[in-house]
Each structure stands twice: as structure tokens, then as C-alpha cells.
Amino acid sequence: MKLRITVEGQPYEVDVEVMPERETAAAPSAPRPAAPREPRIVKTPPVFAKGRHMAKSDEKTCRSPLAGLVVAIAIEAGQAVEQNAHLLTLEAMKMETKIGALAAGVVKKLLVVPGDSVKPGQVLIEFE
Numbered sequence: 452m453k454l455r456i457t458v459e460g461q462p463y464e465v466d467v468e469v470m471p472e473r474e475t476a477a478a479p480s481a482p483r484p485a486a487p488r489e490p491r492i493v494k495t496p497p498v499f500a501k502g503r504h505m506a507k508s509d510e511k512t513c514r515s516p517l518a519g520l521v522v523a524i525a526i527e528a529g530q531a532v533e534q535n536a537h538l539l540t541l542e543a544m545k546m547e548t549k550i551g552a553l554a555a556g557v558v559k560k561l562l563v564v565p566g567d568s569v570k571p572g573q574v575l576i577e578f579e
Contacts, residue, residue: 510554513576515569519543522565526576530558538576541569550575 452467519541526538535551542548556578563575 511556511559511578512574513538513550513552513578515541515571515573515575516550517541517543517548518570519548519568521563521567521569521575522547524561524563524565526558526561528558528561532556532558539563554578 452469453464454467455462455464457463520543521539522542523540524538525540526532526536532538532552533555534553538550538552540547540549558576559579560577561575562577563569569575
């Protein structure tokens with residue numbers, strides 16, 4: 452069977468095949484609720500601008516993995532932090548990304564404040 456449809460003012464002719472009821476697939480069953488899962492932690496080095504991985508000599512800094520806006524800072528200068536401790540939160544494209552410490556250390560200097568725009572690879576925090 453041929454039908455004519457119009458999409459955004461442009462008419463199109465389409466062929467439509469009407470199948471007998473016995474050939475159609477049975478209605479799919481209702482989806483089962485997913486079982487709760489533990490969050491998966493993937494330990495990979497962060498990727499910065501142009502796909503370069505963080506160098507070993509750069510372990511005393513926290514760099515931005517993406518371009519975005521600093522919306523919150525969870526630490527202050529002089530504070531000791533443990534590995535994976537929440538340092539700050541960046542927002543990009545209406546999504547928030549929490550940035551954690553790659554290693555334990557003491558915060559030497561904060562180089563950004565909430566409201567700052569950052570670029571990929573930009574140093575955000577220095578550690579002692």
C-alpha cells in the first residue's frame with residue numbers, strides 16, 4: 452500500500468506493508484526492574500587536552516579533565532586529603548563532575564574559586 456506523508460512541508464510517498472495479525476510478534480513482556488548494582492570504580496589515569504595522560508612529574512597538581520565552570524570547592528589550603536577525596540566540582544553542559552585527589556597529600560594552593568571557567572589540563576590545585 453502506498454501512502455503520502457508530509458514532513459516539515461515536504462510531501463513523501465512511502466510503501467507500507469500491512470501484515471496479517473498472525474504474523475506479528477507477540478507484545479513484549481513488561482521490563483523487569485534492574486537489580487541494584489554497586490558503583491564500579493575504574494582506575495585509569497585522567498585524560499587531558501589532546502589525549503595526553505598526566506605525566507608522573509605532575510603528581511603534585513590537580514588538573515581539570517574538561518572545560519567547565521567551578522561550582523564548588525570542598526577543601527581549603529593547608530588541609531590534608533586522602534586519595535580519592537572530593538576536592539571540587541566542575542559543571543559542563545549542565546552536568547556536574549566531582550574531581551577527586553589522585554593521591555594523599557596536603558593542599559598547598561587553590562588556584563580557582565567558584566565561578567571560574569577552566570580549560571582542559573588547567574592546574575586547579577597544587578599539593579605539597
